[in-house]
Amino acid sequence: xxxxxxxxxxxxxxxxxxxxxxxxxxxxxxxxxxxxxxxxxxxxxxxxxxxxxxxxxxxxxxxxxxxxxxxxxxxxxxxxxxxxxxxxxxxxxxxxxxxxxxxxxxxxxxxxxxxxxxxxxxxxxxxxxxxxxxxxxxxxxxxxxxxxxxxxxxxxxxxxxxxxxxxxxxxxxxxxxxxxxxxxxxxxxxxxxxxxxxxxxxxxxxxxxxxxxxxxxxxxxxxxxxxxxxxxxxxxxxxxxxxxxxxxxxxxxxxxxxxxxxxxxxxxxxxxxxxxxxxxxxxxxxxxx
Amino acid sequence: xxxxxxxxxxxxxxxxxxxxxxxxxxxxxxxxxxxxxxxxxxxxxxxxxxxxxxxxxxxxxxxxxxxxxxxxxxxxxxxxxxxxxxxxxxxxxxxxxxxxxxxxxxxxxxxxxxxxxxxxxxxxxxxxxxxxxxxxxxxxxxxxxxxxxxxxxxxxxxxxxxxxxxxxxxxxxxxxxxxxxxxxxxxxxxxxxxxxxxxxxxxxxxxxxxxxxxxxxxxxxxxxxxxxxxxxxxxxxxxxxxxxxxxxxxxxxxxxxxxxxxxxxxxxxxxxxxxxxxxxxxxxxxxxxxxxxxxxxxxxxxxxxxxxxxxxxxxxxxxxxxxxxxxxxxxxxxxxxxxxxxxxxxxxxxxxxxxxxxxxxxxxxxxxxxxxxxxxxxxxxxxxxxxxxxxxxxxxxxxxxxxxxxxxxxxxxxxxxxxxxxxxxxxxxxxxxxxxxxxx
Numbered sequence: 001x002x003x004x005x006x007x008x009x010x011x012x013x014x015x016x017x018x019x020x021x022x023x024x025x026x027x028x029x030x031x032x033x034x035x036x037x038x039x040x041x042x043x044x045x046x047x048x049x050x051x052x053x054x055x056x057x058x059x060x061x062x063x064x065x066x067x068x069x070x071x072x073x074x075x076x077x078x079x080x081x082x083x084x085x086x087x088x089x090x091x092x093x094x095x096x097x098x099x100x101x102x103x104x105x106x107x108x109x110x111x112x113x114x115x116x117x118x119x120x121x122x123x124x125x126x127x128x129x130x131x132x133x134x135x136x137x138x139x140x141x142x143x144x145x146x147x148x149x150x151x152x153x154x155x156x157x158x159x160x161x162x163x164x165x166x167x168x169x170x171x172x173x174x175x176x177x178x179x180x181x182x183x184x185x186x187x188x189x190x191x192x193x194x195x196x197x198x199x200x201x202x203x204x205x206x207x208x209x210x211x212x213x214x215x216x217x218x219x220x221x222x223x224x225x226x227x228x229x230x231x232x233x234x235x236x237x238x239x240x241x242x243x244x245x246x247x248x249x250x251x252x253x254x255x256x257x258x259x260x261x262x263x264x265x266x267x268x269x270x271x272x273x274x275x276x277x278x279x280x281x282x283x284x285x286x287x288x289x
Numbered sequence: 290x291x292x293x294x295x296x297x298x299x300x301x302x303x304x305x306x307x308x309x310x311x312x313x314x315x316x317x318x319x320x321x322x323x324x325x326x327x328x329x330x331x332x333x334x335x336x337x338x339x340x341x342x343x344x345x346x347x348x349x350x351x352x353x354x355x356x357x358x359x360x361x362x363x364x365x366x367x368x369x370x371x372x373x374x375x376x377x378x379x380x381x382x383x384x385x386x387x388x389x390x391x392x393x394x395x396x397x398x399x400x401x402x403x404x405x406x407x408x409x410x411x412x413x414x415x416x417x418x419x420x421x422x423x424x425x426x427x428x429x430x431x432x433x434x435x436x437x438x439x440x441x442x443x444x445x446x447x448x449x450x451x452x453x454x455x456x457x458x459x460x461x462x463x464x465x466x467x468x469x470x471x472x473x474x475x476x477x478x479x480x481x482x483x484x485x486x487x488x489x490x491x492x493x494x495x496x497x498x499x500x501x502x503x504x505x506x507x508x509x510x511x512x513x514x515x516x517x518x519x520x521x522x523x524x525x526x527x528x529x530x531x532x533x534x535x536x537x538x539x540x541x542x543x544x545x546x547x548x549x550x551x552x553x554x555x556x557x558x559x560x561x562x563x564x565x566x567x568x569x570x571x572x573x574x575x576x577x578x579x580x581x582x583x584x585x586x587x588x589x590x591x592x593x594x595x596x597x598x599x600x601x602x603x604x605x606x607x608x609x610x611x612x613x614x615x616x617x618x619x620x621x622x623x624x625x626x627x628x629x630x631x632x633x634x635x636x637x638x639x640x641x642x643x644x645x646x647x648x649x650x651x652x653x654x655x656x657x658x659x660x661x662x663x664x665x666x667x668x669x670x671x672x673x674x675x676x677x678x679x680x681x682x683x684x685x686x687x688x689x690x691x692x693x694x695x696x697x698x699x700x701x702x703x704x705x706x707x708x709x710x711x712x713x714x715x716x717x718x719x720x721x722x723x724x725x726x727x728x729x
Contacts, residue, residue, distance in 0.1 A: 193360050
């Protein structure tokens with residue numbers, strides 16, 4: 001457990017450092033755009049550069065950002081002149097809410113469809129459903145988003161629907177196979193032979209046996225959804241992290257980008273960690289260790 | 290009549306595993322049904338217990354005139370959910386028929402599972418878990434108990450205990466027994482009638498097979514006549530815990546040794562050590578000729594980017610033999626293993642599971658081995674394909690006088706030609722028999 005926390009922390013550090021370095025290595029910085037305009041004199045530029053500490057070496061800037069991250073404000077955004085954390089917090093919350101809702105909706109639908117197909121495995125409906133999902137699997141969310149825009153116009157529900165539909169095929173296919181495998185498990189066949197049926201069979205035998213890979217998938221799929229979400233948000237104008245991050249990357253607002261990357265990293269790690277803990281709680285063999 | 294079977298046939302795809310079986314179990318019966326591995330015993334047990342897999346097609350009538358039926362199986366560890374306490378799983382059966390869950394404790398106590406009532410399946414020994422399985426069977430108040438090789442992975446003492454327990458509770462609860470086994474002798478005192486099953490055909494009035502076997506005596510093939518190919522003595526191997534604790538094993542040219550053990554007992558480790566892919570921590574290992582391992586999973590043992598011919602000729606590639614010659618070798622072996630010539634240039638991923646398995650065998654043979662180790666060679670193949678693969682291996686063994694070690698977790702997949710059968714449990718090897726009994 002402790003080792004897991006240390007590993008997560010190291011990863012977060014590496015992630016933020018990498019973001020910083022990437023921004024350092026790409027040409028130009030926050031002021032490059034301004035400097036290009038003729039009414040902006042060399043001396044003002046130098047002063048601004050000094051004020052924003054852009055003349056300091058990258059190591060120093062990173063450390064000072066790290067210090068501010070620990071104290072909670074994640075550096076000052078050059079573009080907005082306010083702490084990155086204040087800028088990000090409401091948007092991160094919006095993104096998180098969007099993802100949580102979409103993921104929950106996707107899981108509920110996928111569970112229903114996947115189990116339904118698994119119970120009819122080998123049949124024509126099962127085969128048909130799997131074909132459809134295999135097709136949908138190839139559709140990127142951004143395409144779904146554009147398609148949705150064209151079909152329904154801008155709607156506050158659209159980002160939710162797009163993300164949920166985008167996640168659905170992967171989840172449904174995995175659930176179909178896990179539940180199908182569990183239904184063929186000797187323990188389920190034995191339970192059936194001893195007349196355990198219905199809700200008791202599904203909740204006490206089939207679902208728990210199908211669960212371990214699905215729990216891991218839940219952790220991972222949240223991450224996949226999250227990255228899809230950034231693009232979809234930007235495309236649909238949802239007030240989440242997506243458009244802020246894209247803008248900040250373009251304006252070279254390093255503190256905001258690093259903060260967004262670190263905070264979403266934290267969120268994903270929390271998701272994976274919960275998945276790990278859930279798996280441990282489910283399996284008595286892992287628990288007793 | 291407790292059970293009446295009227296022309297019961299079971300097919301997996303086109304392969305018929307049971308052919309029009311008609312027989313009956315009468316009140317008071319303890320029918321013992323014998324038959325070699327793969328003869329259809331398990332399928333019959335599943336057909337009666339209603340646990341045939343969804344890919345099986347059943348025709349004819351299984352008439353249970355007294356119900357319900359309960360069942361115990363060979364591997365109790367797989368028939369309990371690993372995620373739920375054994376007590377709860379017995380309780381589930383009680384609850385399903387409206388009886389109080391609390392009776393589960395009494396049932397477990399009755400079958401001799403003491404002190405472990407709150408434990409999960411992995412905390413039980415195989416014998417104890419089989420006792421718990423009997424408790425679960427009792428929980429339905431059965432009229433008929435179908436037992437499918439329930440003692441074949443147990444040692445003789447534990448086996449005797451289980452058989453006596455079934456006899457005890459049978460009197461108490463008043464149910465009849467249909468017991469499937471490939472090793473009838475321990476059942477002799479209890480059997481009221483014998484069935485024999487061979488290639489899916491049932492003889493419901495078979496003579497007592499133990500009687501016959503005793504008269505004939507089973508000739509033990511002379512070992513000294515066959516040259517020793519591999520000798521292992523006192524092999525130890527530990528990962529976090531000891532996996533092998535002093536394993537002795539000899540392989541002889543032209544002879545087949547079968548090694549059965551549950552998963553995680555170190556069978557595959559032993560195979561890898563004998564083939565030289567891993568080294569033992571202690572012990573002696575002598576190879577008197579090349580030894581090749583045929584991996585269990587053909588999907589991961591072959592480079593997916595290679596064609597079949599390239600895969601087969603891999604040992605020659607390593608030896609630096611020129612391309613054209615390699616191709617000749619590959620084609621020859623593909624033909625010998627009855628793979629279509631057209632398969633040579635197909636990617637290995639384009640072949641069927643059975644074909645890939647034969648490809649692995651061909652690759653092993655190209656290396657010119659004197660001993661072949663098959664790790665789960667026919668695992669996951671349907672019965673027809675399994676038989677075909679086994680037959681092919683037997684032919685190759687005869688042709689090249691190969692020593693074969695056949696590693697499996699499933700008695701069902703034991704080849705009929707095994708000369709001796711060992712089990713691997715708790716890191717040690719024990720001989721079960723010189724030959725699978727009653728093999729036709």
